[in-house]
């Protein structure tokens with residue numbers, strides 16, 4: 015049986031995938047979304063020369079010419095500039111954020127002034143221009159300050175707000191329909207019969223979809239029954255899912271119906287069966303406009319395939335640069351045997367040694383049903399096909415989880 019290399023399968027999956035269309039959302043709803051277009055400022059910030067301190071707006075030349083006392087002629091709190099002119103020998107009481115009045119060029123902080131009867135005594139001379147923020151110090155109207163590809167975070171949203179944008183144009187979130195299959199499955203919180211288990215893959219894949227900017231759509235659990243499975247698949251199409259993820263039923267057993275049902279619905283199969291462990295029965299195709307990704311049922315296989323294939327697919331639909339994690343170099347804590355033809359993703363405990371180097375200790379048992387082991391794994395050691403045995407101390411690539 016021929017198995018497709020991981021990199022070839024990923025290339026096939028991503029080929030021709032373009033970013034989804036743009037939509038506008040309120041600023042408050044844009045956290046974590048991907049910016050669709052360059053964003054220019056509608057404002058100059060600060061829009062005027064502003065005081066950076068509480069104190070007095072003065073003419074620095076007055077002090078150069080020997081004055082040590084100035085008349086306080088008015089006040090400028092933030093939001094209310096002083097409308098007059100500061101003349102020789104004069105000062106204006108000013109507060110942080112207020113416009114520096116005409117005629118003044120320097121802020122004397124209040125700690126360095128002694129006030130009495132409408133006058134101030136200068137205790138320490140400031141440098142010329144001290145504590146004045148020039149207009150446009152931060153940015154100017156028309157400046158393009160945010161550019162795609164960009165996942166908007168708190169810093170970008172604060173900046174967009176300062177640029178006076180109340181709505182942002184972002185890439186539509188890929189809608190990912192998630193369908194679990196199997197008579198043995200019961201939803202979390204349900205009451206499993208004696209031969210049943212709790213469906214866990216859905217929760218993990220939905221969280222992964224959200225993490226990388228997609229919108230999960232729960233299609234529930236279909237029994238191993240072609241008609242019911244077909245009805246669920248049809249729902250994904252009606253709901254205009256960008257991606258349909260099926261969980262389980264991808265292998266060769268008599269009750270692994272997913273591929274047949276999808277085929278009957280008109281799926282164009284791209285690939286099936288990959289040279290990887292876990293995740294051999296991974297399948298991909300296209301059903302109309304919907305990309306289909308058939309993840310294997312074993313929980314660790316499902317999640318590892320999600321990480322390696324679903325995340326990059328969502329990233330590409332969002333116009334994000336690269337959804338594939340870059341492996342880091344780690345030192346093997348113990349020897350590891352030679353690999354067979356499947357690229358292996360070995361669950362490992364990660365730690366740091368005294369020199370700050372990453373240390374990877376593979377778990378001795380690697381069954382693809384062992385979720386508890388995955389949950390405590392810090393990373394996956396990537397072992398290419400036919401990799402030779404490696405001694406303790408060898409450097410290996412690790413995908414940090």
Ligand SMILES: Nc1nc2c(c(=O)[nH]1)N[C@H]1C(S)=C(S)[C@@H](COP(=O)(O)OP(=O)(O)OC[C@H]3O[C@@H](n4cnc5c(N)ncnc54)[C@H](O)[C@@H]3O)O[C@H]1N2
Pocket residue numbers: 194195196198199211212213214215216261262263264265266267270292293294295309310311312313315382
């Ligand atoms: N004769 C062969 N048998 C199997 C092969 C093979 O090549 N020849 N491949 C094995 C490999 S590798 C994998 S991986 C599994 C995957 O098979 P399926 O994708 O068809 O998955 P199922 O049979 O439906 O389930 C496998 C396993 O996972 C449990 N499961 C399924 N869905 C969920 C879920 N949503 N949450 C939690 N657990 C789930 C299911 O109960 C099974 O225990 O096939 C091997 N067999």
Ligand code: MOO
Pocket residue numbers: 290291292293294295310312315382
């Ligand atoms: O590929 Mo399966 O995922 O080895 O258990």
